[in-house]
Amino acid sequence: MRLATWNVNSIRARVARTVEFAVREHIDVLAMQEIKCKPEQFPYGPFEDAGYHVVAHGLSQWNGVAIASREPIDDVELSFPGMPGFAKGHEGPDAPLEARAIGATIGGVRVWSLYVPNGRSLDDPHYVYKLDWLSALAEHTRSELAANPDLALALVGDFNIAPTDADNGDPTVIEGASTHVSAPERAAFADLEAAGLADVVRPLVPTGFTYWDYKQLRFPRNEGMRIDFVLGSHALADAVTGAAIHRDERKGEIPSDHVPVVVDLDLAGSDDDDVPMIFG
Template structure:
């Protein structure tokens, strides 16, 4: 079973790139972030023609998350976090697919720091951590996949000294990610590639992709009951280099059958 996460940075504008990648790689489940489309403008028919069922949680212009499956129709279990500090923002959707519970998330950016946006990021992170603990406590196989807007360690960012004041690399944010993982979650990419330079995002400015000046901010975390099934993980880096692509690349894991 291959599960992927991809911040598409506008699903309708990036639809040809998304469809090409789906046809080439055929992931079983895909978590999408930054749809930037209201509910009615989600391209359901195009994705169905590509072989994917979908559930989505959209809003005009910003945010938005979705779960695609080329197996069964995802069975939605939650839309929005419990105690979400701003339920008007579409940042979390959760569904059961083929025996695995999938949480798709888009954590707030938080810049500028300090300020109201950073405070909101930390409140949202606290709500995620609280919900994640309830998921661990169920003992179910769970994946929390998405754009966390966090570089957990210095090796997850090109030239970390330049990011000391940024909300994606703030000590409070890295500590929150560490608290989340300490519940028993496995960082799949780092587990498979403990020493590799891995990035999932490259800014459009200053030829960041060409210079490989990237960030690892897209993560797939596996619950304790699911982690033993992890077989492989990676980043489809080349997708970022395509014409009219997102500034993120898809990340993925492969799980053994139960």
């Protein structure tokens, strides 16, 4: 299985480019974020013409997540248990849920396409929401893997966190003053790993950014950030045979500000001694 994640930054604006990439790179499962449309507005036709099934979750012109797959898509969920909601001026457990998570089982792999809240600023309620959202995700992950330790689980998407200093090349993003690089956010990312997950791309692609702001020539200057990840359980990590960050997708006409991250999985041969060691 070739699994990819891509924050497409509006699927209706970039459907031709997205489908072309999926076909050219022989992507079996594509998790998308920031589709920016409701399910009834999603451009299913080009995906279906290319041989993909699609499930989408969106509530407005903001946020939104989707999964396209060449294989059947089963057990779809539009939020994970305990996921908090958010609305400006609305605090408490009954805040409305945003379209930030969609999970499905495909070819024996449990895939979650995730668009983690941005946080906005360190003193914004959205930052507290982000940390609560990540905490709930970690708790759900612990519960899932405790119940099924052999589950091939993939949490993929735009995490809006640069876990290490090397993952931040944007001079305007400063630790202590900006989101994405704060100690609590990085601790939340580490807590996801402690819940039983590993960044399955970094051992194979140790450097490289996945996002560059449109402003201030960030891409030509390579002032980007690594904030898009494939986090996998032991069972998934054991099946990884390759990985890539497709930097060139930031070039050309109307690119997204993110690029695809791709992993190759050999689920039948996950016991092969020659596969990379992801977990230490």
